Amino acid sequence: MLSTRDLVLCALFAALLGGLGMAPPIPLGFLPVPITAQTLGVMLAGTILGAKRGGIAALLFVLLVAAGLPLLAGGRGGIGVLMGPTGGFVLSWPVGAFVTGWLAERFATTANPIRLFAVSVLGGILVVYAGGIPWLWLVAGLPIDKAVFGSLAFVPGDLIKAGIAAVAASGVRRAGILPIHA
Numbered sequence: 001m002l003s004t005r006d007l008v009l010c011a012l013f014a015a016l017l018g019g020l021g022m023a024p025p026i027p028l029g030f031l032p033v034p035i036t037a038q039t040l041g042v043m044l045a046g047t048i049l050g051a052k053r054g055g056i057a058a059l060l061f062v063l064l065v066a067a068g069l070p071l072l073a074g075g076r077g078g079i080g081v082l083m084g085p086t087g088g089f090v091l092s093w094p095v096g097a098f099v100t101g102w103l104a105e106r107f108a109t110t111a112n113p114i115r116l117f118a119v120s121v122l123g124g125i126l127v128v129y130a131g132g133i134p135w136l137w138l139v140a141g142l143p144i145d146k147a148v149f150g151s152l153a154f155v156p157g158d159l160i161k162a163g164i165a166a167v168a169a170s171g172v173r174r175a176g177i178l179p180i181h182a
Contacts, residue, residue, distance in 0.1 A: 046100025055098030088135020
């Protein structure tokens with residue numbers, strides 16, 4: 001059972017994901033998936049809220065998108081978007097936030113930004129890519145090698161987002177505002 005505080009935090013981080021969608025997407029001409037700021041929210045949800053609350057926050061966001069709210073970068077939303085080429089990445093966000101939080105709860109229990117960076121990379125990048133790349137291959141009909149190598153264009157930006165998430169989560173933890181095991 002989630003407390004009122006937990007529900008508010010989940011809603012707040014779902015809103016954060018939506019807010020990060022206000023940054024315009026950067027289209028890549030060779031792949032039908034744009035660069036967005038929203039995976040930063042996935043990493044922040046996991047590193048700050050932990051597995052359960054982070055996963056629920058990202059799941060709430062995906063459900064709102066599925067309901068048609070235009071919360072994805074570029075003002076997109078709806079089932080059609082989730083079933084399109086970018087859908088695998090978006091549908092992987094709750095799992096990515098959960099895994100990031102789970103790893104943070106076990107291996108990054110302090111405000112150590114290096115450990116928080118590592119768990120952000122593992123959960124917020126690798127898990128999301130593991131869901132997004134096969135989906136891209138199946139739905140967009142891209143050859144798997146093009147889907148994999150095309151997705152490498154996202155890695156530099158995602159590593160920067162992982163660094164931002166690590167620094168932000170480290171600051172929140174040092175301040176003692178949100179204990180991850182709450």
